[in-house]
Amino acid sequence: MQFKQRVDVSPEMLSFVGNGAVPGAGWPAGSIGMSFRLGDSVLAFHAAPTAAAMIESDLAFVVTAEACRRIFGLVPDEDARWHLSSDLRAIVIAIVDCRLAAPARETLRLAKSIELLCAVFEKIGDHALVPTDGCGELNELDARRIVAARRLIDEHWHEKLTLDGIARACGINRAKLTRGFRAMFDTTVADAIADLRLAGAGEMLRATDLPVSSIGYRCGYLNNASFTRAFSRRYGVAPTLYRAHRLAA
The missing domain is CATH 1.10.10.60 (Homeodomain-like)
Structure with missing residues (x-):
């Protein structure tokens, strides 16, 4: 069985990068988990993490709840799923797609894992993450299309983009994209x-x-x-x- 690469961030935190299963042994006691999926831009929080729950992720963390309380002053008490915001997604990509050779690659992944953990907890504390089920009147298909629009913007922001072009590329009409994007991400497409x-x-x-x-x-x-x-x-x-x-x- 193929396993993700393990990065020992600290005695209280492990990071698992890439394709494959998450090794289930050697976790710090009393851990919570986070898994990041780039394909559908989802961040999942696991109050009681298992290797099986994080197997389809591109990146996964296990970190002690005690460390999170000590450093950030909070720990969610139940599972949650949020849309992966563009700034968090950029950090995930930097970790997963790092092209540096070892040992520089492991050093970067360690540092970026800490950065990502801090950024996630900052957003949790600020209530700045959008739940995947918090899409208001949007149905599931339209919500996925708007997430695809966000991913298109994240990946092609330096190219010529128009609202009509993004809507066509993602299979949604302009008005629904405009309303739904603001509802899900608290910003406009242009911004x-x-x-x-x-x-x-x-x-x-x-x-x-x-x-x-x-x-x-x-x-x-x-x-x-x-x-x-x-x-x-x-x-x-x-x-x-x-x-x-x-x-x-």
């Missing part, structure tokens, strides 16, 4: 795209010496003026000043 584009632009401004105009184009903006306006509204400074301030710091 979700803009958030990802501007976050990507900020990262490129910090990490590369590419011209500002090239960064804007790579992040989905058709011209430098529209990129500068959008970036300035979001961050309060133009991209050139943002880069200069970051470098000076």
Whole structure:
């Protein structure tokens, strides 16, 4: 039987990455579990985790409830399923698809597992996660289509995207996509795209010496003026000043 790769994050936490079964032995006593599925963008919380419950995941955690209470001040007391938000999904992808060679790969996966655990508990504490059954008037099929729209945005934010094009690609009409996306993710389609584009632009401004105009184009903006306006509204400074301030710091 194929098993996921085990990462010993700490004496109180294990991470299991990739395809295959989750080894059921050697877990810390009194653990809770989390499993992350990229295919349908679901985060599942397991109050009493089992290897069988997490077998279909791309990534799974087991961590002691005591550690969660000590660090985050809370632990859910029952199983739950939430839609995997775009920022959490990005961390999961970084863990699962890491192309570094060992031992750097294991080091990155350890660090990112801690980052992901902290990010999940922050959202739990802020009630910022959307339950998979909390879709209001949407039926199950439409909810899946809107999750697919979110996944399309998460993966193709740097390309030309339109509301009509996303709706067609996901098999849902424009009006239902607009209403359902806001209900499920507490944001509009346009704002979700803009958030990802501007976050990507900020990262490129910090990490590369590419011209500002090239960064804007790579992040989905058709011209430098529209990129500068959008970036300035979001961050309060133009991209050139943002880069200069970051470098000076």
